[in-house]
Every structure is written in structure tokens, then in C-alpha cells.
């Protein structure tokens with residue numbers, strides 16, 4: 001079930017981590033306990049700038065059983081559409097922010113005998129709560145994190161509390177033998193990947209080629225959604241309103257900019273909350289939620305990440 005909130009949170013502390021990351025620790029504004037989401041959970045912050053707002057989802061990096069605070073890490077995106085820049089520039093200790101209830105579409109498997117984690121860049125964040133759970137339960141795991149060389153010290157510091165033996169940092173994809181890593185895993189291992197789409201696609205397709213069943217492959221794309229492409233128009237069938245979607249704007253953002261209260265939650269193509277019936281036009285599906293059959297049928301579109309293969313879509317909204 002998807003829970004919505006809202007929660008009123010106060011920023012307890014805001015700390016820069018390296019040049020592009022900022023960690024926020026948030027607590028309930030009334031001092032009460034917070035609902036937990038389990039390892040791999042996330043919250044959606046509803047940020048209000050002077051002229052516009054954003055609803056951005058962030059993985060919780062706090063221990064999964066923590067009820068007194070949430071921790072998140074926000075990467076300042078170079079092609080930022082404003083939300084991450086706003087967090088970096090305007091959100092500090094004492095800021096009050098509204099958030100949705102925590103949700104979890106990337107939970108740890110309860111039946112895995114071993115957990116193999118492959119992350120890239122800010123995609124490490126959901127795994128920080130995984131690692132805390134593995135430590136508490138003594139679960140076997142192996143983590144491989146790929147990042148730019150200049151970000152290595154930051155990620156090494158974040159991973160330090162979890163022991164060096166099972167954690168491997170790779171400053172480049174060169175020398176990282178993904179196929180060999182996947183091929184040598186014991187039976188019963190579950191694979192999880194989070195990070196840029198190019199990395200996740202490579203991890204999942206390599207695993208698939210090696211015979212890993214779909215039930216043992218898990219992915220989440222928060223933080224690096226494939227937004228952007230050719231501009232198009234969308235017609236809202238119920239109201240007759242037509243909206244232009246710009247090349248660097250998601251369909252969801254265009255709806256929001258036009259004052260439409262469109263459904264959404266993860267904003268990363270993972271939860272299905274933004275799914276709408278597609279009445280006309282061909283979708284460029286970029287989500288991880290719909291099945292291949294649903295993509296092929298062309299009757300639904302996830303507005304947070306998917307776009308149009310053509311000049312115009314008509315959606316049932």
C-alpha cells in the first residue's frame with residue numbers, strides 16, 4: 001500500500017559532504033516519533049521556493065528502525081531543475097519542510113542467503129540503510145560501489161562503519177569485472193542495483209544473460225531518472241487543456257507547472273503512482289514499473305519519467 005502523509009519535519013542538521021552532496025537530518029517538528037519504512041525506504045519532500053515548488057523523493061540513509069530522525073543525502077544535479085539546488089542553497093538547520101509518509105519499493109529480500117549490491121554515485125544511498133540492517137542481523141553481503149575518483153573519499157567515509165571486507169569501491173568501471181562477479185555468486189544470492197540507468201541496465205542485462213531469475217534481480221532508479229528529450233505537447237482529455245512539455249522537463253513537471261494536481265510519489269519510474277491512461281499517441285516508456293507487455297500495449301504512461309515518441313499525447317486526466 002502507498003502511504004501519503006503529510007508529515008511536518010524540521011531540519012535538525014545540514015552538513016555538506018564533498019562538493020556536490022549535502023546530508024540532511026530531519027526530525028518530526030512536534031518532537032514525536034516518525035513512521036519507519038524499513039531498509040531501502042524513501043520519503044518525498046515537498047519543497048517550496050519563492051516562486052515554485054518541487055516534490056522530490058530521497059532514499060532514507062538512516063538506520064531502518066530509527067524513529068527519532070530521517071537522514072537523506074541530496075546531490076546537487078548539474079542540470080538541476082531547481083529542487084536539488086534549492087536544498088543546497090536554502091535548506092538548513094531549523095528549516096521546516098513538509099513530506100509524504102515514507103514508502104518502500106526497494107525492500108531487502110527476506111529469503112536471500114546473500115545480498116549482492118552494485119551501486120553508482122548517489123545510488124549508494126538506499127544501500128546505507130541496507131548495510132545497517134545487514135550489520136544488525138549478521139546477513140552476508142557484498143557491495144560494489146562505482147563513483148568518480150574525486151568522490152571516493154566521501155563514499156569511503158560513508159561506508160567506513162560497515163567494515164572493509166565486503167565493501168569494494170571502484171573509481172572507474174575499467175577493471176570492474178561485472179560478469180565475473182555475478183558468475184561467482186553462491187546459490188540463493190539476491191542482486192540489487194541502484195544508480196545511473198546505464199549502470200543498472202548493464203547490471204540487470206548481464207545478470208539476465210547469466211541466468212539470474214527476475215525474482216532475484218532488484219533495481220531502483222531514484223536520483224538518476226532519464227528525463228529530457230524532444231519537446232512535445234500533451235492534451236488533457238477531460239479538461240481539453242493542452243500543455244507543452246519542454247526538452248529538459250518531465251511530463252509530470254509540465255503538468256505541475258501548469259497548475260495541474262497530478263498524482264506522483266517516487267518521481268523515478270518505480271512506484272506506479274503517476275500512472276495515467278494513454279488515449280492517443282505513442283509513449284517513450286522509461287519506467288521500471290510497467291511490464292514489457294504493458295509497455296507494448298501502449299495504454300498507460302508514467303508521467304514522472306516517460307515521454308512521447310511523436311509530437312503529441314492525449315492522456316485521461
Ligand code: FES
Pocket residue numbers: 263264265266267268269270271272273274275287289302303304305
Ligand atoms: S511517481 Fe512513482 S512511478 Fe511515477
